[in-house]
Amino acid sequence: MQKHDRLYANPLKKVADFSFDESVVDVFPDMIQRSVPGYETIVHTIGELAKTKVQPNTRVYDLGCSLGAASFSVARATQDVPCEIIGIDSSDAMVDRCRRMVQAFNLPNPISIIQQNAQDTQIENASMVVMNFTLQFIPPADREALLKQIYDGLNEGGVLILSEKIKHPTVAGNELLIDLHHQFKRDNGYSELEVSQKRAAIEKVMLTDTFSEHETRLKSVGFKDVVMWFKCFNFTSLVAIK
Helix, strand or coil, X not given: CCCCCXXXXXXXXXXXXXXXXXXXXXXXXXXXXXXXXXXXXXXXXXXXXHHHHCCCCEEEEEECCCCCHHHHHHHHHCCCCCEEEEEEECCHHHHHHHHHHXXXXXXXXXXXXXXXXXXXXXXXXXXXXXXXXXXXXXXXXXXXXXXXXXXXXXXXXXXXXXXXXXXCCCXXXXXXXXXXXXXXXXXXXXXXXXXXXXXXXHCCCCCCCCHHHHHHHHHHCCCCEEEEEEEECCEEEEXXXX
C-alpha cells in the first residue's frame, strides 16, 4: 500500500528547499498523483507513443526516471519490439527504490537504472527520450546544452517527450493557473498549510519556462516540430520530433 503524503502537514520552523530524498521517495506515488493533473494520462500516453516511435534494437532513455513510471509504461508497450530502456536519476534514494522495483517484475525489455545527472548522460542510438517533469529541475544555463545532447543522440525520426510545469507569459494569467492548480491540490486533500509550505519548498528549486521558451529552445537545437499534446492548468507535455 502506498504511503500518504504528509510531509508538509505540520508547521515547519524553516521550510527547506525541496529535494528527492528518502522521505519524498516514501510518499512519491501519492504526492505526484495528488499534485500533477493528468499524470496518469501522461504516463499512459508515453507508452502509447512508444508503440509507434520506438524502433527495434534502439534505446529509450528516461531522464529523471524517479520510480520508473515512464520506463515501465514503455516496457509494457514495446513487448513486441526489442529495445533497451535506460532510466537515469541523480537521487540515490530514487535509484535504490527504482532498482528494487525493476527487479520485482519480469519485463519483456530490460530496464537499466543508472545514478547520474541527466547532463552527464551519453545519448546513443535512441528512438525515444523521455523527460517527465525533469527539465524544470535542471539549472537554466544547462538546459539548451542538454537538449542538444538529446537531439544529437536521437536517430532520425526519433522523439523527445518533454513534460513540464510551465508559466504563462503574463502575471495575471500565471496567477490564474497557479490558483487553479492549488485548488486541484486542495480538492485532492491537501490543506492550505501543505499547499503553502510545498510552494515555499519548491520555488527556488523548480524554475519554470513558458511554452514559447520551450518551443524556441527545442527548435534552436534542431527539432523540426514541437507538438503540445497535453495541457491542464500549468502542466503540459510535448513531443519534439527530430
